[in-house]
Every structure is written in C-alpha cells, then in structure tokens.
Amino acid sequence: MLRGREAEQSALRALIERAAAGDGAALVLRGQPGVGKSALLDDAVTAARDADEGTGVTVLRTRGVESEAPLPFAALHRLLRPVLERLDDIPAPQARALRAALGEEAEGAGDRRLVYLATLNLLSEVGGDRPVLGVVDDAHWLDDASAAALLFVARRLEGEAVAFMFAIRDDEAGAFDTPELTTITITGVAATAAGELIADQAAAPIAAHVLEELLEVTDGNPLGLIELSGALTPDQLTGHQRLPERLPLTERVERAFLDRYRKLDAAAQTVLLVVAADDSGHPAIVARAAAALGAPEEAFDTAEESGLLRVSTEGLMLRHPLVRSAIYGAATSSRRRQTHRALADAFAGTAHEDRRAWHLAASVDGPDPDVVAALDEAAQRSSRRGGHEAAAAAWARAAELTLDPHERAQRLLNAAGANLAAGRPLETDLLTRAALVDADDPLLRADLLQLQGQVEWNTRSLHDGYRIVCRAAATAAPHDPAHARILAMLASALASFGAHAVDTPSPSTIVTAPAPDATVEEQAADALLRGFTAVIDNDWASAATALRRAWDLPLPATAPGLIHANLAIATMHLGDDERAIRLHDLQLQHARDAGAVNMIEHALTRGVVFRIATGAWSEAFKAAQEALLLDRNLGLDELAAFPLAELAVISALRGDPAAPQHLRDLDAELERHPPHGATTGLVRGLAHWAAARQLDVTPATALHHLQQIDLPVARWLTALDRIETAVRAERRDLAEKWLDEIRCFAEGADMAWAWATVHHARAVLGHGDAEEHLTRALDWHATSPRLPARARTQLALGEHLRRHRRRTAARVPLREALDTFESLGAASWAERARQELRASGETARRGTNLVASDLTPQESQIAALVREGLSNKDVAARLFISPRTVDFHLRNVYTKLGITSRTELAALTGDLT
Amino acid sequence: MMRNTPRAFVGTVMFRLEDPPDVGVCEAVERQVGDLPGVSFCDVDEAAGVLIVTAREPVERAEVLAVLDRLDCRVAQ
Incomplete structure (x- = not known):
C-alpha cells in the first residue's frame, strides 16, 4: 500500500x-x-x-x-x-x-x-x-x-x-x-508516512529519535527507510544501540543489500551474480549459466528465500536495480568475465545472438577474432533493423577488440556511418577521428575524411567541411583518381554554394582530367567538377558547356549516388528549370519508393525553387507544405526553414493576405534554427526576397533586403525585382551594375529567361527604345518556361503602350498578362493588369481561382491530396501521419468549406488556401 | 552492457569530457593515463574537449575512467 x-x-x-x-x-x-x-x-x-x-x-x-x-x-x-x-x-x-x-x-x-x-x-x-x-x-x-x-x-x-x-x-x-x-x-515521504512504512515491516517498535535519524539519512526515501530499518537489530530500532556509521543513501542501501547477499552460500551468490550480469530474466539461460559455474538448482531456492531474487511468470528479477549494481559491482573483474562467458555459452544456439555477442565481448581481456566476428554480425543485424545506435556500438566494440589497425579503422568507419544514420554527428566525428589515428590506407582515410567533412558542413562550418572534403580528394588522388574526382566534384559543388577556404587549393587542381576512354561515370564527375569550378569563377560560358555535357552523358542508374545528386543540384546554377524539375521529380519518386525521408524532403524543396520560377505555384505551394509537414511530423525541425522560406516567397509573389504571417513564421524559424550547410545562401536569399516583396515595404527597405542576396542562384531568381527596386529606390548605379551582372550570365549561359530579363531590365532603365526591348524580351520568353516573368513583361509592355496612347494595342499583352496572373493566383499583379486594361478602355473580369478559406496548412494539404483521388490511408502514408488524423482533419475541412463529401471537395475549382 | 562491464580495448578510443579541464588537470590526465600499462599515447584535445587514448596492449576502459574520476573529470555519456 x-x-x-x-x-x-x-x-x-x-x-x-x-x-x-x-x-x-x-x-x-x-x-x-x-x-x-x-x-x-x-x-x-x-x-x-x-x-x-x-x-x-x-x-x-x-x-x-x-x-x-x-x-x-x-x-x-x-x-x-x-x-x-x-x-x-x-x-x-x-x-x-x-x-x-x-x-x-x-x-x-x-x-x-x-x-x-x-x-x-x-x-x-x-x-x-x-x-x-x-x-x-x-x-x-x-x-x-x-x-x-x-x-x-x-x-x-x-x-x-x-x-x-x-x-x-x-x-x-x-x-x-x-x-x-x-x-x-x-521526493521522500513525510514523517507520518515514513513511520507507517517502517511499522509495516519492522520487527520492533521504532524509537522517535531513530525514526528522525533514519528520515534525515534517507530523506524519506521509502526503499532506504525499509532496507535500512530492516537491517537494524531490535536494539538499534528501539534506540538502545547506536546506528552504524553514515554513508550516502545509495551506497547505504546497496551495502544493506550486499550484506544480505554475502550471508548466502557461494552457490546462491553465483545464481544472483548471473541474474545481475544478464537482466533479461530468462530462467533457462540463467540456470544453464549458473550450472556451468557450479551452482546447483537448489541454489535458486536459497536466492529466492533471501528476498533478493523474485521469481514470477515474467521470469527472474532482482529485488531492485540497486541489488544488481551492488552484487555486480562487488564481483572481481575475473569473476565477471567468467560469468559473462557462461552466459554467452548459455545463449549459444538460441535466438538471442546479439546478447551472446555482447556477453562474449565482456568475457575477454583482449583482442579475439571470434568475438569480433560475433559483434560484426550483431552490428549487421541491428543495421538491417534500423537500430543504428546499436550497430554503431557493436562495430565500435568490435574495433576495440581488433588487433589489425586497418581492420580496426574499417570497423570504426562502419560505426561512424551508423552513428550518422542515427543522427548523432558528435559520435560520428569522434569515431572518424579515432579511426584516422590508425588508418594508413589512403582510400580508407579518404572515406573517413569524407564522412567527417559531411558532419562538419551539415552541423558546424560549411567552409571547414569543404576544407576536409578537399583533403579527402587529395588523399585519394594518387591511388584512385576516379574516386578522387568524385570527391573533388563534391568539394567544388560545396564551393559553388558559398564554401571557401583560402588555405585550400581549388578542387579542380587536385585531380587530372580522365583519359579519353574513361568510363561515363568518370566523365560525368569530370564535367560536373569543371562546371562547378567555372561557376565559382563566374565563367558562365564554361560552366554552361561543362554542365550541359554532364547532363547529356548516358549515365547509368548504377552510377554513384553523389554524381546523380549533383547532376540535379547543378541545374540550379543555370536555372535550367525543366531539366531541374524532371531530375528532382525522378529523385522524389525513388525516395518515395524507398521511404527515404530525408531524400523526399530534399527533392521536394529543391523542386519547389524551379516551380517558383516557372509559375507552377500551386504545385510549389503544395510541395513546400508537404516538406514542412514532413519536417514537423518527423522531428526534422532543423530543415524547416527552407520550405518555410519557399512558402513565404510564393505567398509574397501572389500578394496573398497571409504573406506577412508566412514571413513571421519564417523569421521565427530562422531564429530558432539558423540554416546550416550548403542551403544557407539559398534559404537566406529566399527569406530576403520574401521580405522585399511584402506589399507595404518601401523601396528603400526592399532594396536593403535584396542587396543582401549574395548567392548567384538566388541573384538570378530575383534579378528583375532587384533592378526594378533599385530604380524605384533611386539607386540607378546599383540597377546598372546588376543589369551588367545578369547580362554577363546571359551571354555565358545563353538561357532564354536570362536574356529576357536583360531586355526587360534595359527597358526599365531606359536604354534605348523600351517597346523594342520589351518585344525582344517577349521573343526570348516564348522559349522559356518562366511564365510569371513573361506575364510581367507583357504587363510592362501593355503599360508602356497604354501610356503612349496605343490603347487597342495595349489590350493584347495586358489580357495575356491578366490570364497568367489569375492562373497563378497573383492577386496584386492581376489587379495591376486589370487597372491597366480598364485604363485602356476594356472592362476586365475578376478572377476566381483562389478559394479563400480558413484551412490550416495540414488541412489544405490533406484536402489537396483527397482532391487528387487519394484514399485516407494513402494520404496518411504520404504525409507521415495516421489515417485517424487524416479523417479528423478532413472533417474540419468539410465543416469549414460547408460541404459533406469527398465528391463535393473534388468538385471545387481553384486552389484552397 | 552495464557501466562496469569489463571492456578491454586496443587501438584508439576517444573520451568526450563534459567540461574542458584546466591545463594542470590536462597534464595530470595525460601523465596518469599515459602511465597505465598498455597505453602508448594519450592526449587531451582541449579545444575539442576530448581525451584521446591509444593502446598497443589491452587496457581496461574502467582503469582510464578511474583516473578521470580521481581527477574530477566527468566523461559525457
């Protein structure tokens, strides 16, 4: 009681x-x-x-x-x-x-x-x-x-x-x-309860001053009260004899248990030590191990009668965990080893191979190949089951018992990789450092450095991570040029997203060009390396040539994942939207098939960047919401700033009333989890773009944000906004400089959208005939998938024609612009187009593509998937939530939209926001 | 396994220290752990808060921990 x-x-x-x-x-x-x-x-x-x-x-x-x-x-x-x-x-x-x-x-x-x-x-x-x-x-x-x-x-x-x-x-x-x-x-119980507890157990009435002293010693800890009072003689209880000397409570209780243990015969002590050494409580295993150590069956009765061992239908259990720590701690190390060996033997041939491996590991006093083999197998089993920490522990323990330095370092590399999979970067770093002390083999060292670099750029410094990957490439270069080339390519990719280190040679100088008959994988790595290097050097012509060659190579699906991933990443540098969406959608499909959560998040967020550019804003919004929900549902909070930045940009571009709230959510997230690694420049760039596109900001404030965008990828996405804003803020010098920057890019990369931007910007800056520049921009837009930019040029042309009293001619581009803005849900731009159309003498209709509602992000995401025809269970699988949660949110959706069925939901037109 | 389960090791093992020890304690750790039979190298990386121990002959992990305990250096879990 x-x-x-x-x-x-x-x-x-x-x-x-x-x-x-x-x-x-x-x-x-x-x-x-x-x-x-x-x-x-x-x-x-x-x-x-x-x-x-x-x-x-x-x-x-x-x-x-x-x-x-x-x-x-x-x-x-x-x-x-x-x-x-x-x-x-x-x-x-x-x-x-x-x-x-x-x-x-x-x-x-x-x-x-x-x-x-x-x-x-x-x-x-x-x-x-x-x-x-x-x-x-x-x-x-x-x-x-x-x-x-x-x-x-x-x-x-x-x-x-x-x-x-x-x-x-x-x-x-x-x-x-x-x-x-x-x-x-x-905390401990009060005096009255303490007295009652002792009275329930004690053989003699306890004196008030003894109870007071016991209370002081135990701080009212019930186990302490019971065990210490139980260990007292009747004379000590009644206060006729002094109490034993003082010790910390845990030690006192342990000593009380140990005193009881030491009064038992050797066989019963053996039984208790075996149970202490393996608290799985399997009676047959304990019996076998105890018998091997010389304890007969009757010893179990003695141990149970002592009150230290409990036997129940659930198996054997010690009276309290402190009994175990007391008994196990009091045994000599050789006695513990014997016990673990007996337990390992008892587990042999059972389904508990992992327990056997760990008992074996505890039974040896130095390197042992058989024990190492058992631990290796345990690690592999754990790894297959997703028990990455357990796999890491088994490989690390196997390494400690491995004499050969190379094999030891290899096991530590396995352990480090498992820790990384478990999301434990600190442990990964420690193990790679330990392995690097032993590893002589340059290729093994390169693998260890690559892992160490990955931890570094993802959790601490992008620049230090870059430096370490360069070292990995240089280490591998004399021995495996093909592998070194992939590592150099990885380093150059990091550099193309902002990593740098003055004391490190350019990755392109670490490796030589592959032979003409090199494999397609080597050629692809080489082309990517040259492409990324040219990006770093602002040599856009060389970058475009090299990257296009990489994309055109017939790379097999079996090629290293790093090459495939970087082929997709490289599309960002040229703004090759269609290729980017295709490659990232393919990556997303593979990730969904494999249930690879991080890769799903990666492919979704990267794909959104290009959908923002092409105007697939509904898809982009849904994909960013899905990525955000996935981050939130699965505890990947450190990744959430990226999709939040994308949502903030889309809603700002749309002129959505919720845009300020999206921006506040993003700012709060950036405060909580500042972005790390290779996405930092992009996330910061998107955040500044979203801030600059808020409806109520002054040109000076908008310009302040846009000036802070330094990653080329983000600068290209925002080029027209930056130039228009600089003109509005009366910073023509900046506008001219930025026009020059995008012109250099257009000349080198020869991307249609970039040329369109150049001509549109020239019209904004008054370089020659505005109509001619805007018309040429539209010619380029005709071969570019970037619909929002095209509509903005159509709007600009319409405004220009209307201002020059060519009202009939103005209506054509204005109508086209309005159609596009309405289909995008870009309310503020659509309103501008409508006003211009009215000024040109045409009455414009009001768009109805956005269905305003009060749906939460989770609700609108669920509603969108249900409208695609997915069942509740399929929606649950896609969003990593339970079917019951889907059902709960769907009922809210029905209530908020005033409908009662999936059919009605599917029949609604336009986006639900 | 339990904290005091026998755990002999060879090769290099890192111990992450909870609080960076001062210079005097670092030197004592390096000297006393370095003196353990089997230990061939011992260094405290103060910046990283890590004790690095290399053993060419089997060393019992508990012996390293006992030295750290005596010198009031707590090892992170």
Whole structure:
C-alpha cells in the first residue's frame, strides 16, 4: 500500500482521465532510486485496470534494461507486443518498417523515422477503440532505438486517446532526454508516512529519535527507510544501540543489500551474480549459466528465500536495480568475465545472438577474432533493423577488440556511418577521428575524411567541411583518381554554394582530367567538377558547356549516388528549370519508393525553387507544405526553414493576405534554427526576397533586403525585382551594375529567361527604345518556361503602350498578362493588369481561382491530396501521419468549406488556401 | 552492457569530457593515463574537449575512467 503519495496518485489518475477524453499526454516521474517511482506506476496501472470495467483502458508496459542497451527496439517490442495484430490498420510502408525493426520481418526497416511514426499511429489506432496507457519503468536504461521512438511518440500525443508514464532515475540520463515533457519530481515521504512504512515491516517498535535519524539519512526515501530499518537489530530500532556509521543513501542501501547477499552460500551468490550480469530474466539461460559455474538448482531456492531474487511468470528479477549494481559491482573483474562467458555459452544456439555477442565481448581481456566476428554480425543485424545506435556500438566494440589497425579503422568507419544514420554527428566525428589515428590506407582515410567533412558542413562550418572534403580528394588522388574526382566534384559543388577556404587549393587542381576512354561515370564527375569550378569563377560560358555535357552523358542508374545528386543540384546554377524539375521529380519518386525521408524532403524543396520560377505555384505551394509537414511530423525541425522560406516567397509573389504571417513564421524559424550547410545562401536569399516583396515595404527597405542576396542562384531568381527596386529606390548605379551582372550570365549561359530579363531590365532603365526591348524580351520568353516573368513583361509592355496612347494595342499583352496572373493566383499583379486594361478602355473580369478559406496548412494539404483521388490511408502514408488524423482533419475541412463529401471537395475549382 | 562491464580495448578510443579541464588537470590526465600499462599515447584535445587514448596492449576502459574520476573529470555519456 502506498503511503503519503496522494498528490502524485492524483496527477497520474488525471493523466489517464485526460487520455480517455482524447487529450493524451506524457508524464515523467523523476527521482532517486528507491523513492517509489515504480510503486506509483504500479498503482496507476491498478487504478486503470480497476477503471477497466467502466471506461476500458488498454495498458501496455515495458521497462529499460541496462544490459539491453545494444539491442535495438527491445523495450519497444515488449511494449507493443499485445497490439501488433493491429499493424494492418496503419499505412503499409510504416507497418513493414515496424515489423522489420522488431525483427518480425527479414526485409530492412528503411528509414528509422517510419518506425517511430508506425509506433505513434499504431497506438493511435488502438486508442481509437479504447484509451491506451503506456507505462515505461527505468526509462533511463531504454535501448537508444526504443528511447528515440518513445520520445517521438511522447511529444505527439495531443489529440490522441493515449497517455504515457515514464519513470527515470535522477542520477541517470541515458538516451531518454525529456526536458520538454511534463515532469513530477518524486521526493521522500513525510514523517507520518515514513513511520507507517517502517511499522509495516519492522520487527520492533521504532524509537522517535531513530525514526528522525533514519528520515534525515534517507530523506524519506521509502526503499532506504525499509532496507535500512530492516537491517537494524531490535536494539538499534528501539534506540538502545547506536546506528552504524553514515554513508550516502545509495551506497547505504546497496551495502544493506550486499550484506544480505554475502550471508548466502557461494552457490546462491553465483545464481544472483548471473541474474545481475544478464537482466533479461530468462530462467533457462540463467540456470544453464549458473550450472556451468557450479551452482546447483537448489541454489535458486536459497536466492529466492533471501528476498533478493523474485521469481514470477515474467521470469527472474532482482529485488531492485540497486541489488544488481551492488552484487555486480562487488564481483572481481575475473569473476565477471567468467560469468559473462557462461552466459554467452548459455545463449549459444538460441535466438538471442546479439546478447551472446555482447556477453562474449565482456568475457575477454583482449583482442579475439571470434568475438569480433560475433559483434560484426550483431552490428549487421541491428543495421538491417534500423537500430543504428546499436550497430554503431557493436562495430565500435568490435574495433576495440581488433588487433589489425586497418581492420580496426574499417570497423570504426562502419560505426561512424551508423552513428550518422542515427543522427548523432558528435559520435560520428569522434569515431572518424579515432579511426584516422590508425588508418594508413589512403582510400580508407579518404572515406573517413569524407564522412567527417559531411558532419562538419551539415552541423558546424560549411567552409571547414569543404576544407576536409578537399583533403579527402587529395588523399585519394594518387591511388584512385576516379574516386578522387568524385570527391573533388563534391568539394567544388560545396564551393559553388558559398564554401571557401583560402588555405585550400581549388578542387579542380587536385585531380587530372580522365583519359579519353574513361568510363561515363568518370566523365560525368569530370564535367560536373569543371562546371562547378567555372561557376565559382563566374565563367558562365564554361560552366554552361561543362554542365550541359554532364547532363547529356548516358549515365547509368548504377552510377554513384553523389554524381546523380549533383547532376540535379547543378541545374540550379543555370536555372535550367525543366531539366531541374524532371531530375528532382525522378529523385522524389525513388525516395518515395524507398521511404527515404530525408531524400523526399530534399527533392521536394529543391523542386519547389524551379516551380517558383516557372509559375507552377500551386504545385510549389503544395510541395513546400508537404516538406514542412514532413519536417514537423518527423522531428526534422532543423530543415524547416527552407520550405518555410519557399512558402513565404510564393505567398509574397501572389500578394496573398497571409504573406506577412508566412514571413513571421519564417523569421521565427530562422531564429530558432539558423540554416546550416550548403542551403544557407539559398534559404537566406529566399527569406530576403520574401521580405522585399511584402506589399507595404518601401523601396528603400526592399532594396536593403535584396542587396543582401549574395548567392548567384538566388541573384538570378530575383534579378528583375532587384533592378526594378533599385530604380524605384533611386539607386540607378546599383540597377546598372546588376543589369551588367545578369547580362554577363546571359551571354555565358545563353538561357532564354536570362536574356529576357536583360531586355526587360534595359527597358526599365531606359536604354534605348523600351517597346523594342520589351518585344525582344517577349521573343526570348516564348522559349522559356518562366511564365510569371513573361506575364510581367507583357504587363510592362501593355503599360508602356497604354501610356503612349496605343490603347487597342495595349489590350493584347495586358489580357495575356491578366490570364497568367489569375492562373497563378497573383492577386496584386492581376489587379495591376486589370487597372491597366480598364485604363485602356476594356472592362476586365475578376478572377476566381483562389478559394479563400480558413484551412490550416495540414488541412489544405490533406484536402489537396483527397482532391487528387487519394484514399485516407494513402494520404496518411504520404504525409507521415495516421489515417485517424487524416479523417479528423478532413472533417474540419468539410465543416469549414460547408460541404459533406469527398465528391463535393473534388468538385471545387481553384486552389484552397 | 552495464557501466562496469569489463571492456578491454586496443587501438584508439576517444573520451568526450563534459567540461574542458584546466591545463594542470590536462597534464595530470595525460601523465596518469599515459602511465597505465598498455597505453602508448594519450592526449587531451582541449579545444575539442576530448581525451584521446591509444593502446598497443589491452587496457581496461574502467582503469582510464578511474583516473578521470580521481581527477574530477566527468566523461559525457
């Protein structure tokens, strides 16, 4: 019976009641060992089960087990086992990923975030029938993969009929980092409750001053009160004899346990040490290992009678985790090794190969090839299941037991790669540094440097990352020129997006040109390298020639991913919109097929840039929203600034009333997560463009923003805006300079949109005959896919003709401009075209393509996909949410739009914003 | 595995230190860890907050941690 815990019990019961009302949440109980966290969890479970007859609550339980740290998803598997039959209710890719992660399907788990999402959606589905209570004890000892999945779930319970309770020791951090979850700190019980607790157990009445001293020593910790008072003699309890000397509480409790342990015979001690060394609690395994160490079956009875061992249907458990730390800590290292060897032998031939590998690793006192082989296999198994942290740990441990420096460095490289996949850049960096100490092989060193560079440019400095990749290329160059060329190409790609280092030679000087009969992969890498290098040098003619050659090469699908990815990235430099959209859509298709979340986000956001340019703004808006939802739904918040910047630009270009809000959202995100790496220049450029295009900004303010755009890709996108704004702000010098800049680009790259911009800008600046320049601009626009720019030139020509009293001639370009602006939903430009048409004597119609509504981004995204004909389950799979969530949002959409069915939704015309 | 599970190692292992130690402590760490049997190289990279230990013969990880513990250097998890 709990004593003195009424407030905590009430908080836990309230949590269950909230979940039953569909308002799920998570609660963390934090406190010292023995303070009563587990007892509170048990009490909450009992309360939930008592309520079972009335409200119906599904209770799912698991706990962290210290020895399971290297076993991916072990704790999650125990939690979900009772509800796994409901997996068919969630989107198939998520169900497959979760099955693979739990080892129930041989196929690889794919992206780990699918596993997290599958967990959330499975619980959401189960909660749809009956509220769910998830209980996780000893969460500080959860294996990393389970901890990540459960944290993901715990942060997303709002609106779900699911509650979670976690118990964590305050002296352990582990992978379960919970600063943003509601936490109750469990402290000791008060004097009255303490007295009652001791009275429940003690053999003699306790004297008031003894109780006071025990309270002071234990700070009211219930386990401490029970164990320390239980260890006292009747004379000490009644105050006739002094209490033993003082120690910190945990040590005192451990010593109390250890005293009991040491009073047992050797065989019972052996049994307890075996259970302490493997807390999986498998009776048969423990029996086998104990027998191998000389403990007969009867020893189990002795251990159980001591109260230190509990035997239940769930297996063998020690009385408390402090029993385990006391017993294991007191054993000599050679005794521990013997125990682990016995356990490894006991696990041989069972399904627990990973446990066997880790016991083997603990049983040796130096390098051992057999143990290394077992750890390698464990790492591969974990990797297949998406347990990247566990894979990294197994490879790193295998490296520690490997004598050969080259093999050791190779294993550390594997471990570093697994850590990167787990999203742990610090650990990746440490392991690559350790491996570089040992690695002599230049190609292995180049691989390690490439990985180190990737961590650097993605998390810290783009420039340092660039420097490291250059070193990787230089290291590989004398030994594998083809590989070195790819690395040099990668470095030059980084430089083309703003990376530089004065102390590093240009990547193009690191490698020589490939032989004429070189493979198509080598030729493509070479052409890209030359193209990126020319971009850095502002040599646009050479850049265009080299990049076009790279795109024209018949590159096989099996070519290195880095080449394929950079072929798509290179399209940005020339503004080759159609090719860019084709390549990024292909990348998106492959990413969707593979469930590769990061690549889906990458392809979506890059594709949006070109759709902004071509005027496919509806598609661009939807794709940016999808990328943003994916970032938010899957915890990729550090990537969210890019799609937010794109949304801000689209809505600013449209003159949308929501544009200021989009810009505020973007500014807040840039504050929270400043962009890192190769996208920094582009994201900042888009942000300044969006700020400059707000309806109420002065020309001076707009110019201030536009002057800060320094990446060429972003400068080309904004060229006409920059020149027009500079003229309006009476900075003709800047306008002329920027015209010269885009003219140089047009002459070199020979892109139709660039020439169109040059001629339009010349008209703006009054270089010669405006009508002639605008007409020539339209000639170039005729071969360019950039519809918004074309419509702006048509508008400018119409305005020019109308001002020169050629009203009939003006109507033709003005009508075309109006049609385009209306189809784009560009309200402010459309209004300008309408005014000009009216001034030219024509009554223009009012466009109706935008359906104004109060839909949230998630709702409008769901509505758009439903209108494309996707089922709720397909929408859920696409947006990484649950079908129940789709259904919930869809009902809101119906209410807000005043409709009642999918058919009515599909029949609506225009974009929903 | 548990914190005090036997963990002998060869090769280079990095220990991330929670707080950068001062120069005197760094020197003591380098000297005392360097004196452990089997350790062939030991260096504290103060800028990175990392202890680098290279072992040519097997060294028990707990022995390195014991030195750090004695010198009040906390190792990040």
